[in-house]
Amino acid sequence: MKSTAVVILNFNGIDFLNQFLGNVVENSPEADIFVIDNYSSDNSVTYIKEQFPLIGIIQNAKNLGFAGGYNEGLKQVSHENLVLLNSDVELSPNWLKYLIERSDKTENIAAIQPKILDFKRKNYFEYAGAAGGFLDTLGYSFCRGRVFDTLEEDHGQYQTSTEIFWASGACFFIKNKIFKELGGFDDKFFAHMEEIDLCWRIQNHGFQIVYEPQSVVYHVGGGTLNKSNPFKTFLNFRNNLAMLFKNLPFLFLLPIIFFRLILDGVSAFKFLKDGNSKDFWAVAKAHFAFYGMIPYLIKQRKGSFVGFKKLSKGSVVWKYFVKNQKTYPEICSK
Numbered sequence: 001m002k003s004t005a006v007v008i009l010n011f012n013g014i015d016f017l018n019q020f021l022g023n024v025v026e027n028s029p030e031a032d033i034f035v036i037d038n039y040s041s042d043n044s045v046t047y048i049k050e051q052f053p054l055i056g057i058i059q060n061a062k063n064l065g066f067a068g069g070y071n072e073g074l075k076q077v078s079h080e081n082l083v084l085l086n087s088d089v090e091l092s093p094n095w096l097k098y099l100i101e102r103s104d105k106t107e108n109i110a111a112i113q114p115k116i117l118d119f120k121r122k123n124y125f126e127y128a129g130a131a132g133g134f135l136d137t138l139g140y141s142f143c144r145g146r147v148f149d150t151l152e153e154d155h156g157q158y159q160t161s162t163e164i165f166w167a168s169g170a171c172f173f174i175k176n177k178i179f180k181e182l183g184g185f186d187d188k189f190f191a192h193m194e195e196i197d198l199c200w201r202i203q204n205h206g207f208q209i210v211y212e213p214q215s216v217v218y219h220v221g222g223g224t225l226n227k228s229n230p231f232k233t234f235l236n237f238r239n240n241l242a243m244l245f246k247n248l249p250f251l252f253l254l255p256i257i258f259f260r261l262i263l264d265g266v267s268a269f270k271f272l273k274d275g276n277s278k279d280f281w282a283v284a285k286a287h288f289a290f291y292g293m294i295p296y297l298i299k300q301r302k303g304s305f306v307g308f309k310k311l312s313k314g315s316v317v318w319k320y321f322v323k324n325q326k327t328y329p330e331i332c333s334k
Contacts, residue, residue, distance in 0.1 A: 004031040004100060005079035005176075008087050009069050011038040014047055016087040016220070021052060027091040030100060031083065032056065036073030038063045065190035066169065074176075074184065082179060084172040088220035090119055098215035099173045102161065110207035111174040111199060113167035114215035117154060124151050126219040129168025131158035131328075132211035133196065136316040138260055139244045141166070141196060142331065144211070147316065150326045157329075159213045165310055167209050169195035170219045178207060186242075188296060192232065193239035200247045203307035230282040233271075237264055237286035238293075245290075245297045249305040261287065263317065 006028050010017060017035075024033060034056040037045050048055055058073040070084060081103065083096065099112050116129040125131060130145030130152075144164075145152045167173070172195055182201050185194040199209050241260060248256055268283035312332065319325040325333075 001079065002030060002032050003079060004081040004083065004096065005034055005077050006031040006083045006085055006096070007034045007036060007070070007074065007077060008085050009036045009038060009066060009073070010040060010044050010087050011063055011069070012040045012042040012044065013087040014040075014042045014044045017044060017047060020087065020090055021048070021055075023090050024085070025052065025055070027093055028096050030096050032079065034058060034073075034077060036060065036069060038065075038069040064187070067185035067189045067191065067194040068187040071184040071187060074179070078176070080176055082172075082174050082176050084169060084174070086170045086219065088119070089171055090218040092216045092218075095215045095217055098212055102210065102212045102215075103173065103175070106208070106210075108206075108208050109175075109210055110178045110202045111167045111172065111209045112215075113164065113173070113209070113211050114171055114217050115154075115158070115211070115213045116168055116170055117216060117218050118151070119218040119220045122218055124153050126170075127151065127221055128170045128219060131213065132162065132164030133166035133168060133199075134312050134332075135165050135196070135200075136312045136314060138256060138263070138315055138317070139240055140316050142312075142316050142328070144328045147326060147328060147331055148320055150320075152327055158211075161210055161212050161214075164209055164211045165203070165312075166196040166199035167211075170221075171217050178202065178205075186246075186300070188293065189239045189242065190235060192235040193243055197239070197243040197246065200243065200307045203310055204247065204304050206304075206306070230278040233279045233282040234286045234289070237267075237283050238289045241286070241290040242293055242297055245294065246300045247305065247307060249308050252308065 035048055036058045038060050039062045048057055058076050060072050064072055102112055103109055113129055113132055115131055116126045118124045118126040125145030127146055130143035133143045135141055144158050186197055264283055268280050271279040316331055319331050325331050
């Protein structure tokens with residue numbers, strides 16, 4: 001058994017498997033490769049067995065979402081290192097070698113993200129992760145190379161390995177021992193924001209998350225839920241509030257949650273103004289679902305909250321929409 005496992009979660013993704021699985025096999029000689037199938041109905045499992053008989057297949061009994069699907073499937077994977085890889089990702093040569101080398105250099109590193117570029121525009125950063133993720137004080141996520149919908153062209157401006165706040169679930173390297181000791185992803189999230197929640201908990205436990213620019217992958221994005229899907233809107237708004245409730249120090253918890261609820265309301269009415277009534281109702285449903293989660297979330301508030309100190313100061317919303325600062329260097333300039 002090799003020290004690293006590349007693990008792809010699949011749900012009715014036979015087209016992406018056909019397009020990218022051969023590339024994964026070709027460019028990942030350092031790893032054993034597994035596909036966790038989330039109860040697909042599109043013949044994915046038969047396709048893998050016939051075309052890639054050396055790939056390990058783990059079958060879940062139902063669709064458990066991104067969070068639960070990985071949590072359940074990874075119970076059967078005992079490798080030292082895990083790379084959780086979306087099915088719609090093209091890999092470059094040596095991508096994994098650079099991640100393993102970075103992990104081996106520092107014992108305190110728990111997770112690593114490669115440079116994630118857009119599969120359709122390969123000289124631009126991709127939305128889901130870009131050159132490493134961050135959170136502002138109010139819990140809004142942004143990346144080096146991507147702030148809200150502004151995507152930077154890659155000119156080599158982020159070629160230094162650096163500590164980041166969160167690594168993208170599109171290509172997520174993590175030490176298996178830490179993943180399982182922290183309970184993996186939060187099953188309640190189902191999908192979206194679960195990797196950021198896990199990264200916050202990783203930092204609460206004193207570990208680091210880093211970006212490794214020598215490792216490059218190309219992500220299609222939006223392969224499972226379209227960007228304008230109201231269910232995605234619901235998950236993002238609900239899970240963001242849940243993540244904040246779980247990980248904020250008590251002194252900041254109520255003020256930040258209260259302010260976020262107001263800002264969510266602003267977003268909801270903007271959806272309505274733009275004619276997206278389904279997204280408007282998705283935000284409302286997300287708030288009520290969040291209220292229903294509070295008893296569960298209270299039980300999850302345990303241990304240290306030191307990760308809060310690593311949040312980026314100020315409001316990325318204010319800087320982006322009011323001060324017209326559209327890129328990471330502008331947002332984070334002193």
